[in-house]
Amino acid sequence: MIEPKAGELDATDIKILTCLQDNSRLTTKELAAKVHLSTTPVFERQKRLEREGYIKKYIAVLDPEKLNLGFVVFCCVKLREMTRExxxxxxxxxxxxxxxxxxYNISGEFDYLLKVYCPDMRSYKEFIMNVLGTTDTVxxxxxxxxxSPIKKTFGLSI
Structure with a gap:
């Protein structure tokens, strides 16, 4: 099988990325079975995808509820003035x-959108009063x- 050129993805690369998005703990052997190749080309492709920046990192997705951080707030922030500084x-x-x-730096009425995790409303109020609210640019x-979350996905549709 011919390897795609740097910066190009073929169907096998897409399949590797899709499998790793679903479970980044797959071994090379397990991944090879899913994409119907032997382990060496799969290992080389995965390393190339990492090198070229398609794969940024491998992470564990934690449960905020179990960590007492289940109070989620989207916070819109408008700066006093929008300058580079x-x-x-x-x-x-x-x-x-x-x-x-x-x-995120956003367009529209606000300048930034923050996703904030806190244990509860009291903690969020403390965050606003003692952290975000004390930032002189806000x-x-x-x-x-x-x-309640309706859809929460970490993978991209590729």
């Missing part, structure tokens, strides 16, 4: 906030509390 300062601050799992905050 204030954006940089806010982004640096957000990276260091342990409660913030995800932070102009306003709007919180949306997750009632």
């Amino acid at each position: 204030t954006a940089h300062n806010f982004e640096e601050s957000a990276r260091n906030m342990k409660e913030v799992a995800e932070c 102009g306003s905050i709007q919180s949306m509390f997750v009632m």
